[in-house]
Amino acid sequence: GNSVTQMEGPVTLSEEAFLTINCTYTATGYPSLFWYVQYPGEGLQLLLKATKADDKGSNKGFEATYRKETTSFHLEKGSVQVSDSAVYFCALSLGVSGGGADGLTFGKGTHLIIQP
Amino acid sequence: EAEVAQSPRYKITEKSQAVAFWCDPISGHATLYWYRQILGQGPELLVQFQDESVVDDSQLPKDRFSAERLKGVDSTLKIQPAELGDSAMYLCASSLASGGPDTQYFGPGTRLTVL
Numbered sequence: 001g002n003s004v005t006q007m008e009g010p011v012t013l014s015e016e017a018f019l020t021i022n023c024t025y026t027a028t029g030y031p032s033l034f035w036y037v038q039y040p041g042e043g044l045q046l047l048l049k050a051t052k053a054d055d056k057g058s059n060k061g062f063e064a065t066y067r068k069e070t071t072s073f074h075l076e077k078g079s080v081q082v083s084d085s086a087v088y089f090c091a092l093s094l095g096v097s098g099g100g101a102d103g104l105t106f107g108k109g110t111h112l113i114i115q116p
Numbered sequence: 117e118a119e120v121a122q123s124p125r126y127k128i129t130e131k132s133q134a135v136a137f138w139c140d141p142i143s144g145h146a147t148l149y150w151y152r153q154i155l156g157q158g159p160e161l162l163v164q165f166q167d168e169s170v171v172d173d174s175q176l177p178k179d180r181f182s183a184e185r186l187k188g189v190d191s192t193l194k195i196q197p198a199e200l201g202d203s204a205m206y207l208c209a210s211s212l213a214s215g216g217p218d219t220q221y222f223g224p225g226t227r228l229t230v231l
Contacts, residue, residue: 004158036222043120044159044207044222089158101172103149104220106158 002027006090006107013080014115021075021110023064023090031092033057033066033073034104038087047075047088085114118142120223122208128229134196137226141189141210147171149220150183150193151207159207165191198230 007022025031035047035057048057053068062077073090087109095102121140129135141148147166151159162181164172167188176183180199185191195202205225211218 043224044209046219046221049219091158101164102147102218103161103164103172104151104159106160108156108158 002031002092002094002105004090004092004105004107006088006110009087009109009111010113011110012113012115015082016079017114019075019077019080019084019112021088021090021112023073023075023107025071025073025090025092027071027092027094029094031094033064034091034093035062035064035073035075036089036091036106038089038109040086044089080112080114082114082116085112087111120208120210120221122206122223122226124226125224126227126229128231129198130231131200132197134194135198135228136195137193137206137208137228139191139193139208139223141191141208142221144212145210145221146188146213147211147218148185148191149209149211150191151209153205153207153225155204162193195228198228200230203228203230 003026005024032051034049036044037047038044048059050057050066056065064073064075089109090107091104093102093104123138149164150162153159162176163183165185168185183193205227207225208223209220211220
């Protein structure tokens with residue numbers, strides 16, 4: 001089956017530190033990969049995505065590169081801020097163009113805490 | 117900015133009772149999803165609709181759960197009877213079209229507590 005594994009949290013960092021949240025996946029086909037973020041008191045929202053190997057998704061200073069050879073999609077940010085404190089979810093979808101099932105398979109989430 | 121609406125936001129019920137959740141997707145979004153998120157876990161897909169048709173309900177516990185999207189717009193998820201293990205956040209999401217890497221937009225969720 002399909003699955004996503006991401007590093008356990010909570011991850012606690014100081015402001016301006018470098019962030020890496022590891023994500024690896026297992027899929028029966030060629031997935032699209034996503035990072036979703038859930039800020040305190042808010043709903044899930046898309047942070048970035050990549051749809052094919054070697055694609056780099058980026059948004060708000062965060063980046064992740066689709067690595068097919070290592071089945072990974074690690075999230076990175078060069079300098080984190082207190083406002084980045086949230087729960088981050090890695091996810092995959094096996095949907096293909098033309099319609100059909102494309103529900104997301106999520107990892108368990110990583111709680112990130114940034115201290116001033 | 118258009119949002120996915122869900123109600124109620126919170127629901128407390130006793131086991132063996134029936135509960136229902138409602139979702140109104142972003143206008144024009146053909147695809148609607150229901151997910152269940154147990155505390156400390158990632159969301160898990162329950163059912164996906166394309167317009168009024170079910171595309172995927174392979175993970176829906178059909179002995180007690182049902183979902184409908186009669187006119188291809190809003191949707192209702194029902195649990196009857198509720199069990200203690202159903203306590204979770206129920207999330208609705210929508211996207212423009214299925215089958216590609218379209219962004220799924222999530223609603224705020226309904227938190228269900230079964231006593």
